[in-house]
Amino acid sequence: MGVADARAMHPGLDVIEAEPEADRRLLESLADWCDRYTPLVALCGEDGLFLDITGCVHLFGGEQAMLDEVLERLYSQGFRARAGLASTPGMAWAAARFLRPVPIEPGAEAPALAGLPPAALRLEPPACKGLESLGLRTVGALMETPRGPLVRRFGKLPVMRLDQALGRLEEAVSPRLPVAPLSVERRLAEPVVLEEDIERLLLLLSATLKADLERRDEGARLLQLALFRVDGAVHRLTVGASRPLREPALILKLFREKLKAVGGVDADYGFEMVRLSALEAAPFAAEQVDLAGESKADDAGLALFADRVRARLGDRSILRPVTVESHIPERAVAFVPFAGFAEGAPSKGEAYFLSRERPVRLFPHPEPVEVMAEIPEGPPARFRWRRASYRVAGAEGPERIAPEWWQEKEAGETRDYYRVEDDSGRRYWLYREGFYDKGETPPRWFMQGVFA
Amino acid sequence: MATSAVAREAVCALRREIARIEGTLPERLEPAEVAGSASAGADIVLRRQGAADGTAGLLPTGAGGLDAALGGGLPLAALVEIHGRETRDAGAVAGFALAMVALARRQATVKAPLLWVTAGETFPEAGSPYAPGILHRFGLPPAALLVAQGRRLEDALWVAEEAAALGALSAVLLEVRGHTPKLDLTATRRLHRRTQAAGRPLYLLRHAGEPAPTAAPVRLVVSAAPAAKRHSLSGALAGSIGPPAFTVAVSRSRLGMPATFTLEWNDDERAFNERRSDPGGVQDHGAVVSPAADGAHPQGTAGAGLAFRGAA
Numbered sequence: 001m002g003v004a005d006a007r008a009m010h011p012g013l014d015v016i017e018a019e020p021e022a023d024r025r026l027l028e029s030l031a032d033w034c035d036r037y038t039p040l041v042a043l044c045g046e047d048g049l050f051l052d053i054t055g056c057v058h059l060f061g062g063e064q065a066m067l068d069e070v071l072e073r074l075y076s077q078g079f080r081a082r083a084g085l086a087s088t089p090g091m092a093w094a095a096a097r098f099l100r101p102v103p104i105e106p107g108a109e110a111p112a113l114a115g116l117p118p119a120a121l122r123l124e125p126p127a128c129k130g131l132e133s134l135g136l137r138t139v140g141a142l143m144e145t146p147r148g149p150l151v152r153r154f155g156k157l158p159v160m161r162l163d164q165a166l167g168r169l170e171e172a173v174s175p176r177l178p179v180a181p182l183s184v185e186r187r188l189a190e191p192v193v194l195e196e197d198i199e200r201l202l203l204l205l206s207a208t209l210k211a212d213l214e215r216r217d218e219g220a221r222l223l224q225l226a227l228f229r230v231d232g233a234v235h236r237l238t239v240g241a242s243r244p245l246r247e248p249a250l251i252l253k254l255f256r257e258k259l260k261a262v263g264g265v266d267a268d269y270g271f272e273m274v275r276l277s278a279l280e281a282a283p284f285a286a287e288q289v290d291l292a293g294e295s296k297a298d299d300a301g302l303a304l305f306a307d308r309v310r311a312r313l314g315d316r317s318i319l320r321p322v323t324v325e326s327h328i329p330e331r332a333v334a335f336v337p338f339a340g341f342a343e344g345a346p347s348k349g350e351a352y353f354l355s356r357e358r359p360v361r362l363f364p365h366p367e368p369v370e371v372m373a374e375i376p377e378g379p380p381a382r383f384r385w386r387r388a389s390y391r392v393a394g395a396e397g398p399e400r401i402a403p404e405w406w407q408e409k410e411a412g413e414t415r416d417y418y419r420v421e422d423d424s425g426r427r428y429w430l431y432r433e434g435f436y437d438k439g440e441t442p443p444r445w446f447m448q449g450v451f452a
Numbered sequence: 453m454a455t456s457a458v459a460r461e462a463v464c465a466l467r468r469e470i471a472r473i474e475g476t477l478p479e480r481l482e483p484a485e486v487a488g489s490a491s492a493g494a495d496i497v498l499r500r501q502g503a504a505d506g507t508a509g510l511l512p513t514g515a516g517g518l519d520a521a522l523g524g525g526l527p528l529a530a531l532v533e534i535h536g537r538e539t540r541d542a543g544a545v546a547g548f549a550l551a552m553v554a555l556a557r558r559q560a561t562v563k564a565p566l567l568w569v570t571a572g573e574t575f576p577e578a579g580s581p582y583a584p585g586i587l588h589r590f591g592l593p594p595a596a597l598l599v600a601q602g603r604r605l606e607d608a609l610w611v612a613e614e615a616a617a618l619g620a621l622s623a624v625l626l627e628v629r630g631h632t633p634k635l636d637l638t639a640t641r642r643l644h645r646r647t648q649a650a651g652r653p654l655y656l657l658r659h660a661g662e663p664a665p666t667a668a669p670v671r672l673v674v675s676a677a678p679a680a681k682r683h684s685l686s687g688a689l690a691g692s693i694g695p696p697a698f699t700v701a702v703s704r705s706r707l708g709m710p711a712t713f714t715l716e717w718n719d720d721e722r723a724f725n726e727r728r729s730d731p732g733g734v735q736d737h738g739a740v741v742s743p744a745a746d747g748a749h750p751q752g753t754a755g756a757g758l759a760f761r762g763a764a
């Protein structure tokens with residue numbers, strides 16, 4: 001039925017356009033909220049969530065109590081939710097849609113399913129219609145039917161779904177967020193609003209986390225702070241550490257920078273639950289202090305400094321150059337995120353560069369310049385760069401750098417590099433790309449760097 | 453009379469207190485009767501807090517004239533401003549700062565890394581640090597270089613302030629392009645104080661900025677100078693570009709003497725030499741006759757000719 005027909009029948013009809021994207025976002029935020037019950041939350045279709053509550057039930061006072069709490073809290077948020085609780089995802093799915101919200105005991109799946117229509121097995125409508133046309137109106141009838149003909153007629157899916165619901169076949173639910181190896185949380189009777197309170201809580205949590213990490217002889221490399229707001233919104237703050245970390249004070253420092261970077265979290269009515277998880281952990285190298293009681297504290301200070309900068313300004317804000325074995329100047333150095341300062345053996349490219357005249361500053365994207373040369377293939381005599389013209393007083397070169405044909409299909413052109421000094425003494429690195437005698441386009445000149 | 457003596461005492465105490473807060477400010481004195489070592493040049497004696505002091509806490513550049521004008525060298529625990537008049541001088545400005553870092557590194561026992569901080573469009577405009585060039589020219593390996601970039605100047609200032617207080621870095625380079633009101637007396641003083649506490653230099657590189665009030669005790673204006681020619685056995689090679697040269701103008705120092713010097717960086721020794729004569733003097737003379745082994749013969753002088761006495 002079209003909108004026009006429907007309006008003809010009911011003139012007062014309110015039409016709202018479907019917004020699958022917004023629905024999806026809502027479901028995801030609900031999934032975030034459900035994180036409080038278990039770290040294993042998975043999306044299920046467009047309107048469902050799977051919560052793997054294995055081992056979490058006792059925290060909420062039993063299965064029935066947990067089910068009631070979930071439903072009640074969702075209801076108070078304005079959602080009409082249905083829930084089912086069972087030992088298998090398939091059974092729970094069916095229970096949520098067709099049964100009362102009562103936990104189904106392990107082993108009681110078959111009687112519970114028997115009276116339900118085939119749609120309870122997560123089958124598409126055409127398949128359900130096909131089954132019903134054969135008189136298989138309930139799952140109980142399906143269970144009694146010989147499996148061979150069923151598979152031949154309808155494929156493996158109905159039988160597989162049945163087995164999954166009954167627990168004969170293992171079914172994995174993949175959580176939408178990575179499960180942290182360690183997490184510590186605290187539920188609060190009274191919501192917290194102030195940043196200082198959050199920081200104090202964070203200290204308490206990280207002290208607990210420290211004990212756990214010590215037991216495992218590990219330190220956290222990636223930490224996440226999840227703040228569950230009263231109205232269901234969840235804030236997640238993640239900080240990375242360049243060396244395994246477990247000191248509460250240091251963890252607090254990192255999160256403080258992160259909080260500053262995001263301009264503080266919007267507490268609104270306050271947070272009712274705070275969780276600190278170590279998303280990544282690494283072996284913690286215990287350090288021996290020397291007689292003066294000092295270890296390599298400087299290095300640790302540098303790592304912490306870098307972590308704080310990264311927490312505040314982003315991952316690519318503090319970088320370390322690494323030489324790469326490449327002749328192309330702009331490729332010869334890669335910037336990698338700083339991860340601990342280590343002055344070991346020089347990397348491979350370094351010996352090569354020790355004997356090469358290279359500028360101290362390089363333009364990652366060479367800038368085109370207009371050049372006048374005395375002879376076509378000679379050094380420049382004058383050039384124009386950034387709307388200013390320069391007279392060349394001396395030039396050294398060329399140093400020919402050929403393209404790396406083994407690296408790329410569309411190899412660039414050969415470059416002839418010149419060191420050039422202008423009449424006021426500034427030294428530049430210019431190159432000519434291409435040759436005069438071949439090719440239709442004349443060679444072009446570029447500015448690549450400045451020397452000291 | 454007694455009151456005036458007491459008052460003078462109070463003023464002296466206040467002066468000392470101010471000197472203590474501001475850092476060690478030397479007094480510029482006339483030579484002669486003051487006892488103490490003439491540490492910087494022939495006619496200047498430095499006194500710090502009453503006592504004559506040598507070059508402790510100073511990093512000599514190795515160029516005698518510049519060191520004398522700076523009172524012994526660049527301070528090791530202070531904010532040092534290095535200005536470039538234009539953005540295209542960025543190579544020379546960065547080069548001079550890196551040279552100072554290299555000089556300090558040579559003396560240091562622990563090879564700590566260097567942090568280069570900047571914000572916004574400085575690197576695209578002036579060029580990003582190029583590790584192979586820095587390694588070749590100044591001997592600073594890529595592993596000893598850290599680069600921090602913030603989007604806004606506030607970010608860069610924050611990073612520099614945090615880094616200035618950190619003992620694990622050998623030096624901090626803060627690079628700022630253009631004129632900005634954010635880098636005022638207060639901001640530079642904050643940087644300077646933290647640097648003093650940490651005991652390592654912070655070089656504030658500024659391009660194309662007006663000289664603004666600053667808390668830095670030293671401000672240099674650096675630009676490139678024409679390099680000398682390369683030399684071979686047969687003399688200078690025409691058209692060649694020798695070791696890099698810098699024109700360094702002292703625009704603010706503890707001695708308050710404006711002066712300009714031309715420095716040459718020696719790649720092999722990794723040290724500065726002061727250039728006495730201009731490079732124009734080092735021309736290709738095209739000498740074809742080898743010079744005498746025992747040096748040039750003194751030219752015969754006319755002397756006080758007795759024979760002319762009669763004529764006079």
